[in-house]
Amino acid sequence: GKHQRADLGTLRLNIYYTSDHVFSSQSYDSLRNLILQSTGxxxxxxxxxxxxxxxxxxKQDVVQPLTRVFLHHGQVVPFVSAFARHEISKITDTNTxxxxxxxxxxxxxxxxxxVGHHYLRSTLKPTLDLIFRERKPCEIDPTKLQQGESREANLTNLKEYISLILKAIINSALNCPxxxxxxxxxxxxxxxxxxxxEREVRYSVISGFVFLRFFAPAILYPKLFDLTTEQIDSSTHRTLTLLSKTVQSVGNLVSSRTSHHNFRESYMREVFGHCVTDKHVE
Incomplete structure (x- = not known):
């Protein structure tokens, strides 16, 4: 018995204990006022x-409380505007x-x-639920195809999901918070x-957030965004990866206006050409 228990090995825990002392709201009045005056x-x-x-x-330790304070006091728009103005005024390369x-x-x-969780959920969840339910193979990298799989059939599956995702995103504009x-x-x-x-910049500054930093990460990691409780197998995760790549491509107006040769993976060019049309870009 002792020998069997020893075979189970050992477990080492690294535990951090944090004690936060929260005072009454009035204690923070001076600091809060100084923070709220930042925009001026x-x-x-x-x-x-x-x-x-x-x-x-x-940085995340200050980002969360700052955003919540300005949002609570109805000043998050002037706060972001003031800081964004400073950052954009220093830009020399519009791609960055x-x-x-x-x-x-x-x-x-x-x-x-x-503020966008409900919007994200209502936009993406129906298509994600369909993907988890159907679990159709979508691998289009010739070097990763499983035995018996057809790249053409997988490409058809992927295009179907891409169309559903993009349609949901495009049609969701009026629901944006x-x-x-x-x-x-x-x-x-x-x-x-x-x-x-530079006409495209006025759109790329928005698409960079909406597609690259909002929708694409949620598609790739739906559990982190509370979009599913499903166990995601490797094949489905690969489907989500390809979908996320495509959504990023549509959102990246700089890339979408250039040659397909700029796409790192050659097998994605066909997908890229299918979804990055004038209709999607405009």
Whole structure:
């Protein structure tokens, strides 16, 4: 008996204990007021919100409370607008606008999670549920096909799911939460102001968030976004990966306007050509 128990091995636990002391709301009045005044500070880099983003080691630790404070007090739009204006004014390469994990980019990500969950769920869940229910093979990489699989049949399956996903996203525009719409409107106006001669920028600043940082990650990791409780097998995960890649491609207007040769995987070019049409891009 002792020998059998020893064969089970050992378990090492690394436990962290955090004690947070929360005081009454009035205790934070001064700090809260300083934070809320950040949008009117010039230069913005002297504001409390900006400085918190610089001094806190883990940016996410400051992104969550900042976004919640400004959202609660109805000032999240001017907050994002002020910080986005500063960031976009420093841009020299329009392909990199809001593509990094800056304070304002992460705050917009956090905002979309806070106010956009129902929107995300109502838009994607019906198609994701269908994928989990049918579990059709969609592998189109010739080197990864299982024995007996047909690439043509898999491509047909993938195109069907892509069409459903894109249709759901396109038709969901009127359901987008008002706060998100206001943020995107501000970003579009900033793009018009700073890049008046580059028409695509006014759309890419929005699509970068909507497609690349909102829909695509949720398709790839539906459990993390509370879109399913299903056990996802390797074949289905591969389907989600291909769908997510495609949604990113549609959202990336810079790539969609260029040659298919810029697509890293050659086997994706056919899918790319199927979904990135003038209808989808416009």
């Amino acid at each position: 500070v010039e230069p913005i880099t002297s504001s409390v919100a900006w400085l918190l983003g610089e001094v806190v080691p883990q 606008i809001f593509r990094g994990n800056t304070l304002v980019s992460k705050c917009i990500d956090e905002l979309m999670k806070l 008002p706060v998100m719409c206001q943020i995107f409107s501000e970003l579009k106006e900033l793009a018009n102001t700073y890049f008046p001669n």
